[in-house]
Each structure stands twice: as C-alpha cells, then as structure tokens.
Amino acid sequence: MTQRIFVPRDASAVSVGAERVCRTIENEARNRGLDVEIVRNGSRGLYWLEPLIEIELDGQRIAYGPVNPEDVLGLFEAGWLQGGAHALCHGPSEEIPYLKRQTRLTFARMGVTDPLSLEDYRAHGGLKGLERALDMKAEDIVDAIDTGGLRGRGGAGFPTGIKWRTVMNAGGGQKYIVCNADEGDSGTFSDRMLMEGDPFCLIEGMIIAGLAVGADTGYIYLRSEYPDAWDVLEDAIVTATREGILGANVLGSGRRFELNLFKGAGAYVCGEETSLLESIEGKRGLVRAKPPLPALQGLFGRPTVVNNVITLGSVPWILAHGGEAYKAHGSGRSRGTLPFQLAGNLKQPGLVEVAFGMTLRELLYDFGGGSASGRPIRAVQVGGPLGAYLPESRFDLPLDYEAFAAVGATVGHGGIVAFDDSVDMAKMARYAMEFCAIESCGKCTPCRIGSVRGVELLDSMLAARPQHSNDDTLLRDLCQTMLEGSLCAMGGMTPYPVLSALDHYPEDFGLSPKQEEAST
Amino acid sequence: MSSTNQADLLPALHRLQEKFGYIPDHAIAELAKAHNMAQAEVVGVIGFYHDFRRTPPGRQRLRICRAESCQAMGADALALHASTQLGVEFGATTADGEVTLEAAYCLGNCACSPAVMLDDELHGRVSAERLDAMLAEGRGV
Numbered sequence: 001m002t003q004r005i006f007v008p009r010d011a012s013a014v015s016v017g018a019e020r021v022c023r024t025i026e027n028e029a030r031n032r033g034l035d036v037e038i039v040r041n042g043s044r045g046l047y048w049l050e051p052l053i054e055i056e057l058d059g060q061r062i063a064y065g066p067v068n069p070e071d072v073l074g075l076f077e078a079g080w081l082q083g084g085a086h087a088l089c090h091g092p093s094e095e096i097p098y099l100k101r102q103t104r105l106t107f108a109r110m111g112v113t114d115p116l117s118l119e120d121y122r123a124h125g126g127l128k129g130l131e132r133a134l135d136m137k138a139e140d141i142v143d144a145i146d147t148g149g150l151r152g153r154g155g156a157g158f159p160t161g162i163k164w165r166t167v168m169n170a171g172g173g174q175k176y177i178v179c180n181a182d183e184g185d186s187g188t189f190s191d192r193m194l195m196e197g198d199p200f201c202l203i204e205g206m207i208i209a210g211l212a213v214g215a216d217t218g219y220i221y222l223r224s225e226y227p228d229a230w231d232v233l234e235d236a237i238v239t240a241t242r243e244g245i246l247g248a249n250v251l252g253s254g255r256r257f258e259l260n261l262f263k264g265a266g267a268y269v270c271g272e273e274t275s276l277l278e279s280i281e282g283k284r285g286l287v288r289a290k291p292p293l294p295a296l297q298g299l300f301g302r303p304t305v306v307n308n309v310i311t312l313g314s315v316p317w318i319l320a321h322g323g324e325a326y327k328a329h330g331s332g333r334s335r336g337t338l339p340f341q342l343a344g345n346l347k348q349p350g351l352v353e354v355a356f357g358m359t360l361r362e363l364l365y366d367f368g369g370g371s372a373s374g375r376p377i378r379a380v381q382v383g384g385p386l387g388a389y390l391p392e393s394r395f396d397l398p399l400d401y402e403a404f405a406a407v408g409a410t411v412g413h414g415g416i417v418a419f420d421d422s423v424d425m426a427k428m429a430r431y432a433m434e435f436c437a438i439e440s441c442g443k444c445t446p447c448r449i450g451s452v453r454g455v456e457l458l459d460s461m462l463a464a465r466p467q468h469s470n471d472d473t474l475l476r477d478l479c480q481t482m483l484e485g486s487l488c489a490m491g492g493m494t495p496y497p498v499l500s501a502l503d504h505y506p507e508d509f510g511l512s513p514k515q516e517e518a519s520t
Numbered sequence: 521m522s523s524t525n526q527a528d529l530l531p532a533l534h535r536l537q538e539k540f541g542y543i544p545d546h547a548i549a550e551l552a553k554a555h556n557m558a559q560a561e562v563v564g565v566i567g568f569y570h571d572f573r574r575t576p577p578g579r580q581r582l583r584i585c586r587a588e589s590c591q592a593m594g595a596d597a598l599a600l601h602a603s604t605q606l607g608v609e610f611g612a613t614t615a616d617g618e619v620t621l622e623a624a625y626c627l628g629n630c631a632c633s634p635a636v637m638l639d640d641e642l643h644g645r646v647s648a649e650r651l652d653a654m655l656a657e658g659r660g661v
C-alpha cells in the first residue's frame with residue numbers, strides 16, 4: 001500500500017527549507033523503490049519544529065522535525081517509514097503537548113489536510129456549516145453568530161452579529177462581503193496560515209456571510225507580501241467555482257456568490273477598513289470619516305460587511321456546531337477561541353488556538369517555552385505595532401478583550417511578541433513613532449505631524465540619555481494629542497507602545513533623577 | 521455592478537510593475553485615460569503605495585523585515601550587515617544594478633524570525649552567513 005508522507009507547503013515552513021526537504025525525500029524514496037505519496041499539507045503551527053515532516057503509519061501520523069535535507073538519508077536509514085527510532089522523532093503528532101493542549105476549532109484542519117483537496121475538506125467537516133446555512137433564514141444565521149458571541153478578530157473586537165444585522169437590515173440591492181486579509185500587524189500570521197492551509201474554510205465563511213446579509217459578491221483584500229496565499233486562494237476559488245460552491249448556484253441552492261481576489265500594494269493603513277475600501281476603489285488609501293458606517297455605505301457606496309480572515313474563518317464552525325457550542329469556550333465577554341501567534345524571542349514560536357482566558361504567562365512559558373536566547377523575558381508586545389508593551393508584572397493577565405482594555409492594552413489580532421532583557425525600550429518607543437510616520441495616511445495632523453515630532457523627540461532623548469537629564473513631559477503631551485485627536489487607531493494607538501514603554505521601563509529613557517523617581 | 525473604471529487601477533498598476541519592474545512615465549497618460557482619471561490623480565495613487573515605484577529597480581529585490589518580532593531576533597544587526605555588504609542604504613539599488621535593498625514591516629514569518637524576502641521567495645531564521653550565501657547565489661557566483 002502506498003504510504004503517505006506529509007510535507008508542509010506553508011510559506012513559513014518553506015522559508016526554512018521544506019521545499020528542499022520535499023525534493024530530497026522524493027529522490028531518496030525513488031532511489032529506494034519505495035511506494036510513497038507526498039502530501040503537501042498546511043503547517044501544524046509548531047514552527048520551531050519546521051520543517052515538520054509526518055509519516056503516516058497504521059492510521060497515525062508520526063512527527064519528525066526540524067528536518068533538514070541533510071537529515072533525510074539518516075531518517076530513511078533509521079527506518080522512519082516503519083516507525084524506527086530517531087533523534088528528530090516526536091511521536092504521534094496529535095500527542096505533542098503543544099498541539100494536544102490546544103482547542104482547535106477554527107484551525108481544526110490546519111496541517112491535517114491537503115489545503116487544495118475539496119475531498120479532504122469535506123471529509124474533515126468542511127461545508128457542513130454552509131449546508132446548514134442554506135437551510136436557514138437569514139435572521140437565524142445572524143442569530144447563531146450572535147449566540148456564539150463572535151467578535152471581530154482583526155483587532156477591534158466588534159461583535160460580528162451586530163455588524164451583520166446592520167448590513168442585513170440595510171435594504172435591498174447590491175451588498176458586499178469584504179474580507180480583510182491585509183494582516184499588517186507584526187507578530188501575526190494566522191490569516192496567512194488559514195489562507196494557505198485551509199482556504200476553503202475562508203471561502204465557506206464568506207458565502208455564509210453573504211447568505212446572512214444578502215450579498216452575492218465578495219472581495220478578499222490580500223496584502224502583496226503573501227504571494228503564496230494568493231496562489232492557493234486563486235486555485236481554491238477555481239476549484240470551488242468548478243464544484244458549484246461558488247458561482248450562480250451555490251451547492252444547487254439557486255443562490256449566487258462570486259468571489260474576487262484583490263491585491264494590496266504595501267500600505268499598512270489599508271488594513272483599516274475604510275482605507276481598504278478606498279484602495280479597492282482604486283484610490284489613495286485615505287481613511288474615511290465615520291459615519292457613514294461601511295455597513296451602510298461601504299464599497300462603492302453600498303452596504304458592506306468588512307471582516308477579518310479569522311472572523312470569517314470561524315463562521316463555518318459556528319454554523320456547523322451551533323452558537324452555544326462556540327460560546328461554551330472563553331471567558332467573560334470574550335467567547336470562543338483565538339488562534340494566538342507566539343513570536344519574537346521564544347523557544348517555541350507558533351500558532352496556539354485556545355479559548356480566551358488563558359494567561360500570558362501560560363502562553364509564553366507553557367507553550368512558548370520561555371525565551372529562545374535563554375535570557376529573561378523583559379517585555380511582551382501584544383496586539384501588533386499599536387499594542388502596548390507589558391512587563392513581567394502583567395504576565396498573569398488573562399487574555400480577554402476587557403481585561404486587556406482595563407490596563408490600556410489590546411489583544412488585537414492575537415500576536416504576542418517576546419523580547420529578552422537585551423531590548424532597549426526607548427528604541428522600541430522610537431520605532432513605534434517611526435512606523436506611524438512611515439505608514440500614516442496623512443489625513444489628520446496629530447498622526448501625520450505628531451509621529452514625525454515623536455521620532456525627533458525620541459532621537460534627542462536617546463542622544464541625551466547618558467546625562468540622565470531627560471524630561472518626558474513633551475513626549476507625554478504629544479502622545480495625549482495623538483490619542484485624542486486622531487481619526488483612526490493608527491495615530492490613536494501609536495501612543496500605546498510609547499507610553500507603556502515609558503511607564504514600565506523609565507530606566508531606559510535617561511530621565512532626570514527627579515522624573516525617574518516620580519515614575520517608579 | 522456599480523464599480524467605476526478607477527476600480528481597476530490597482531490591478532493595472534500591479535500588472536505594469538510585474539512587466540517592467542516599475543511604472544514607466546509613459547504609462548501614466550494611458551492609465552489616466554483608461555481609468556477616467558486625471559494624470560495627477562494617477563500619480564497620487566502610485567505615490568501612496570509603498571509597492572509601486574517610478575524608477576527601475578535592481579535585478580533582485582531584497583526585503584528585510586524590520587518589524588518587532590524580527591527585531592527581537594536580531595533583525596537590526598542583519599539589516600546593518602546587508603546594507604554594509606551591499607554598500608547601499610535602504611531604499612537604494614547597488615551601483616551594479618544587481619540588488620535593491622528595501623525594508624519590510626512584517627512578512628508573516630514571525631515564528632521564523634528574522635525573515636527576509638528575495639524577490640518573491642521568503643526566507644526564515646536568516647543569519648548573516650545565510651544572507652551572504654543567498655546573495656551570492658543570486659549573483660550566480
């Protein structure tokens with residue numbers, strides 16, 4: 001019987017050699033006259049083990065990693081196809097604690113299936129949500145999302161059901177579903193993984209959204225930095241259209257849904273939903289003032305749902321299993337699961353989907369394994385470049401939208417970036433301002449000019465640091481102006497990383513003894 | 521569909537850039553006409569997006585991620601190394617026209633930081649030595 005070997009096609013796995021390993025395995029198997037089939041799956045998300053190769057044996061998948069091309073010969077020699085012992089073997093994949101302790105709902109198929117096999121997708125629960133939705137009234141679909149308590153995974157955490165209901169009730173005529181796949185936040189890669197590793201899941205979620213609100217056209221706004229995701233989605237859309245999932249007659253229901261891919265052009269601010277809509281319309285990505293809400297006047301002036309990839313990717317599970325089942329996970333008003341992304345200076349970076357409520361410390365140490373450098377973790381940035389820096393004293397904070405907001409932090413898109421004690425927090429504060437200056441859309445002064453002033457201010461503070469005579473009053477005033485006077489979160493949240501760095505690490509800013517004392 | 525002509529502008533710019541490596545001056549008038557826009561508007565759109573360039577790039581495009589996760593894993597040193605080795609600042613092209621060095625702000629490869637992209641090829645856990653080897657390979661040496 002043909003034996004299956006799984007080699008991820010995920011861009012990150014390939015970035016550390018999965019493609020070369022794949023060719024080496026192919027050659028070696030051919031030379032040995034072995035009957036094997038190589039399946040290109042998504043990544044399991046255990047990135048420190050990538051390239052992670054799995055061998056199927058007696059219905060179980062055995063994990064080996066990280067496998068370099070040089071290891072392949074030895075693995076065959078050790079009889080890995082028969083379960084032979086080897087230093088790189090981690091036993092059955094599903095039993096690896098990092099994976100076993102997760103609650104994979106949205107990422108249930110991640111790394112398990114061949115992303116482009118519709119057969120695989122169906123065999124692993126795919127399309128059940130859509131089939132249910134086709135039998136439901138629009139109101140009932142929205143109710144299921146409401147009951148599940150799903151909130152936007154793109155950053156703001158806005159209740160998805162409320163957004164959908166607004167669009168549903170916005171009268172007849174043309175409406176749109178726009179998927180925000182701009183994933184600009186540093187430290188995040190869950191959108192990329194889902195698009196590369198389970199594209200039909202996103203497509204299914206978008207069709208369900210369309211059924212709920214009465215939209216027959218969707219757009220995926222994909223950042224240009226993700227060429228592999230583009231290729232996978234393009235393929236998946238062709239397959240879904242051919243198989244009658246997309247198009248004029250969704251699963252024979254007589255309902256229509258067309259899906260378009262749209263490529264971004266390297267602007268972080270285009271992840272902001274109104275800037276994104278301007279961009280699809282072929283304009284400069286200037287943020288629009290709200291109101292009007294995109295839900296009422298969005299793309300081409302029509303009612304539009306804008307949702308993040310993970311938000312939409314969570315929809316099929318909720319429809320298939322019911323809102324109550326989803327709501328059963330989580331804490332407080334943060335229901336369900338979030339695929340957290342562990343990044344930066346960690347021993348075991350990767351994708352960890354767990355229910356809300358787990359503490360930062362558990363994620364950093366139980367999953368992340370502590371710092372990669374072996375030095376103490378000094379700061380953690382949660383929620384992307386606009387997220388606050390958190391010191392060790394905050395590591396017991398539960399990951400929950402409200403608990404984070406209460407301390408001036410944000411869960412955002414679930415990116416967690418760890419820094420060891422070699423980090424210079426004044427430089428990180430400067431970087432936050434610089435990033436804002438580079439990416440500001442330029443519409444409002446506090447953001448456009450304020451960020452440039454912020455870089456200048458921090459440059460002079462950095463230069464004067466050895467004298468310990470710095471005064472942070474000006475910087476704090478500037479942050480206040482940006483917080484209060486910016487139209488969107490670009491300028492409005494850049495102060496988060498800056499102020500949290502000042503508050504928790506004043507010793508890095510060369511403040512005068514008087515100020516330093518006042519701040520501790 | 522209620523879309524306007526202008527809605528095809530970004531895809532058109534991407535196609536042009538894929539073909540020429542940049543948006544040539546002579547294309548602006550045509551773009552404006554085809555999309556029902558003033559030339560100044562087209563130029564404005566091009567200028568807004570970091571991806572689009574008005575001048576020819578080097579034969580290869582090297583993007584080094586300078587965002588937080590990669591910084592936590594030594595991206596600053598890697599960036600300095602690249603700029604020194606190539607003898608150019610970020611945003612510039614080497615004198616021999618081989619490599620354009622650019623900063624990227626997250627390539628979605630944060631679990632394998634530091635990350636770089638050489639043309640459309642993503643690389644992770646990149647050391648200075650690996651970067652040198654990649655560049656040497658790219659130059660065919």
Ligand SMILES: Cc1cc2nc3c(=O)[nH]c(=O)nc-3n(C[C@H](O)[C@H](O)[C@H](O)COP(=O)(O)O)c2cc1C
Pocket residue numbers: 151152153154155156157158180181182183184185268269270271272273274306307308309311312488489490
């Ligand atoms: C500067 C800025 C950048 C943003 N970038 C993204 C992004 O890359 N992806 C995303 O889904 N949301 C991003 N957002 C949030 C969107 O504006 C919007 O809230 C989101 O797409 C709504 O979808 P959700 O409710 O499903 O999260 C960004 C917001 C701001 C202010």
Ligand code: SF4
Pocket residue numbers: 269287439440441442443444445447448486487488489490491492
């Ligand atoms: S805060 Fe910045 S990015 Fe947002 S609208 Fe104002 S200038 Fe544009």
Ligand code: FES
Pocket residue numbers: 186187188585586587588589590591625626627628629630633634635
């Ligand atoms: S921060 Fe460098 S790849 Fe994400």
